[in-house]
Amino acid sequence: MAAVISGPIPSPGRASKRMKGVLPSKQGAWIFDATKDQYLAMWCFATLKNHALEISRPHAITSNPRFAGQTVTQLASTLALQIARFVLAEALTEGTPLTERMLAKRFDVSRSPIRVALRELEQAGLLRVSARGGYQLADPQAAADLSDETASDNAEDIYLAIARDRLAGEIPDRISENELLRRYPVTRPRLLALLRQMSEEGWVERLPGNGWRFLPVLTSMQTYRQSYSFRQAIEPAALLEPGFQLNTAELERHLCQQRGLVSGAIHTISSVQLFVQNSAMHQAIIDCSGNTFFIDSLRRVDRLRRLIEYRQIVDRAQARLRCAEHVRILELVLDGRNAEAAGEMRMHLAALGPIKAYTAGASLDHPHAHR
Incomplete structure (x- = not known):
């Protein structure tokens, strides 16, 4: 962990x-x-x-690789979402008991994060404490709200508004759910679903009670530019690792996705999903290196720069060119031409850094431009 x-x-x-x-x-x-x-x-x-x-550090809260690398707090939020989906998948009815032992066994984790997750779900209205102790299902409909972050038409708008306000310094490091509900037009279950999504992405974590803490992210242009310099050092090097092993299916999936963006999807995709797809593509390539330090480093940089990326006004023409470069890099990697791919990656990041820094700077100068 x-x-x-x-x-x-x-x-x-x-x-x-x-x-x-x-x-x-x-x-x-x-x-x-x-x-x-x-x-x-x-x-x-x-x-x-x-x-x-x-x-x-060695850890014992879970042996499930799906949850590897998460703190207890992040794991609990992830589990709360998984439990809500479990309730839906099993079509559980009101009054159904949900025990720590059963859920810990199902998700292959210890009971501690399950206990925290159940308290979260009680606060969200999905569960209630039963007369005999433990928890039982209170409102099956709440599971649908919690398990589908995108069901609400304005879910992404609320998500981006929170990201923008946090980056602009309008949200303090610690804030309660009630304060967030007063700030944004969203129901509590939907807000909790969004907060869990943010927790899984690594920029917010739950506090005891109903409070949340926002974690450090890049907020200055200097550190944002430095993140691209750092990526120029590690991503080409990862392609040249002696232990590099292709995950062909995963890279082909990203290649198909990037070709779709070049073919026209770039004009309709949201800025959040564009960031998610592009960062996942870079992560998929570096994962093949097998180098834990490279892999974890890129994941951390992505978490730190996420909010600035969300603030940018996306130039769709420029974004299409960057996706075309992604296609070229992926084709080279899949063809086993890693040295050429490393050169292309270096040029890609060298060109991308100044472009992103300029558009990010414009967004920071006009913090409410997206509203």
């Missing part, structure tokens, strides 16, 4: 004194991998040195 430590990165000397087994890095940026209680360190996030660090 990935544990997060927020704050500035300590100097190599101070870190070495505090953390037994840590190898100092002259760049002062750290990621750790725990194997048999020994920690290995490597250069990473040098350009993002004031953001949170991730430390991989």
Whole structure:
């Protein structure tokens, strides 16, 4: 499981004194991998040195690979969504008991995150405490609201409004559900579904009670530009890893998706879905490297830059050109021409960084332009 430590990165000397087994890095940026209680360190996030660090530790809250890398809080929010979908799939009726033991076994997790998830679902109105203790189904209809984030016509508008307001500093680090309900025209079940989506994406987490905390993201243009410089260092290198292994089915799926965007879908896709598809494509390529540090690093950069990306006014013509470059890179990778693909990736990111920085800067200068 990935544990997060927020704050500035300590100097190599101070870190070495505090953390037994840590190898100092002259760049002062750290990621750790725990194997048999020994920690290995490597250069990473040098350009993002004031953001949170991730430390991989052995964990026992789940053996299910679907939930790997999530904190207990993030896992609970993910499980709440999965439980709502389970209620729908099984067509459960009001009064049906839902026990921690049964759900923990079904989702292959410990009972602790299940317990937190059940409390969330009680607050959402899906469950109630039964007379004999434990939980039972209170409102099956709430499961439909919770399990389908896109059912409401204005769901994405609300999602983007929260992202914009957070980036503009109009939402504090900690906020209650009631305050969010006062700010935005959304029902509580729909709001909770959106918050769970944000939690799965890694930019918000639940607090005890009905509060939520927004996690650090990139908010300045300097760090946003640095994120692209960092990607130019790791993504081409990942393509040249000796252990690179094709996931042909996954890359072909992304190739089909990118060809569809080039063929015209780019003009109708939402900005959120465009970011999701494009970032997933880059992640799918780097996943093939088998290098844990590259893989986790890109995932973290995507989380940090997500809100600035959402704020951008999408230039559809430019976006189509970028997708055409994606097609070229994917074709080269699938053809086994990784050295050429690495060169194309480097040029792609070098060209993309200034374009994105310019449009993101315009969005930051006009924070309400999208409304």
